[in-house]
Amino acid sequence: MINIAIDGPSGAGKSSIAKILAKKLTYTHLDTGSMYRAVAYKAMMNHLDIENEDVIVDMLKDTDIRLTNDGKIYLDDTDVSDMIRTNEISLLASNVSKHAKVRKDLVSRQQKMALNKGVIMDGRDIGTVVLKDAEVKIFLTASTIKRAQRRYLQNQQLNIASDLDQLIKEIEQRDYQDTHRAASPLVKASDAIEIDSSDITIDEVVDKILEIVNRKVNVK
Ligand code: DC
Numbered sequence: 001m002i003n004i005a006i007d008g009p010s011g012a013g014k015s016s017i018a019k020i021l022a023k024k025l026t027y028t029h030l031d032t033g034s035m036y037r038a039v040a041y042k043a044m045m046n047h048l049d050i051e052n053e054d055v056i057v058d059m060l061k062d063t064d065i066r067l068t069n070d071g072k073i074y075l076d077d078t079d080v081s082d083m084i085r086t087n088e089i090s091l092l093a094s095n096v097s098k099h100a101k102v103r104k105d106l107v108s109r110q111q112k113m114a115l116n117k118g119v120i121m122d123g124r125d126i127g128t129v130v131l132k133d134a135e136v137k138i139f140l141t142a143s144t145i146k147r148a149q150r151r152y153l154q155n156q157q158l159n160i161a162s163d164l165d166q167l168i169k170e171i172e173q174r175d176y177q178d179t180h181r182a183a184s185p186l187v188k189a190s191d192a193i194e195i196d197s198s199d200i201t202i203d204e205v206v207d208k209i210l211e212i213v214n215r216k217v218n219v220k
Contacts, residue, residue: 001118002135005126011147014122032123037084040092053099100183127189137192
């Protein structure tokens, strides 16, 4: 078994694709963005200042985050899988993720989760920091407009009212924050394979990655 790192900007389809791949390969999918979201959620619920790095690091000392095989996330034994998916938490998670000490804490948890291999981990710094030695690294991109349109359709299906122009602005803001922060900014690892999902389907992306994985596994 190998480890697979999937990085890329918000809304490129990382998690949906990682989920399908994990099923096909019977690997474990770990969505690291959900961990930053859970941290932001707990800080918000406790009225903590997201900008204050030390306060958040202190909170983490007493915080349990568990990702289950069926894709749920438990924060201190409470299932927060749905609560962390709001727009508000998306922006707060982006803010919380700029703190180097918060990243250090979560990265070490993520590295422990991948020790036994057979993991597909998606995020922003998996190929560059968390799993530098991952056997397969994918950098998944898509145009801003395509990502906004996909989020818009998802929201429609969930009966969440949204505005396409607003979604574009939010995606641009998060892209800016995620690529410009000092601590592990979103960047393609030099040995990652870039896949642009703008004009291909999820299944086509999955097939491309499976091909890359099979090539790697067969060479070994
Ligand atoms: O993938 P996502 O949208 O659920 O991630 C939420 C935020 O967390 C995102 O704005 C960037 C941050 N993040 C990160 O900095 N590093 C990761 N490995 C995963 C997410």
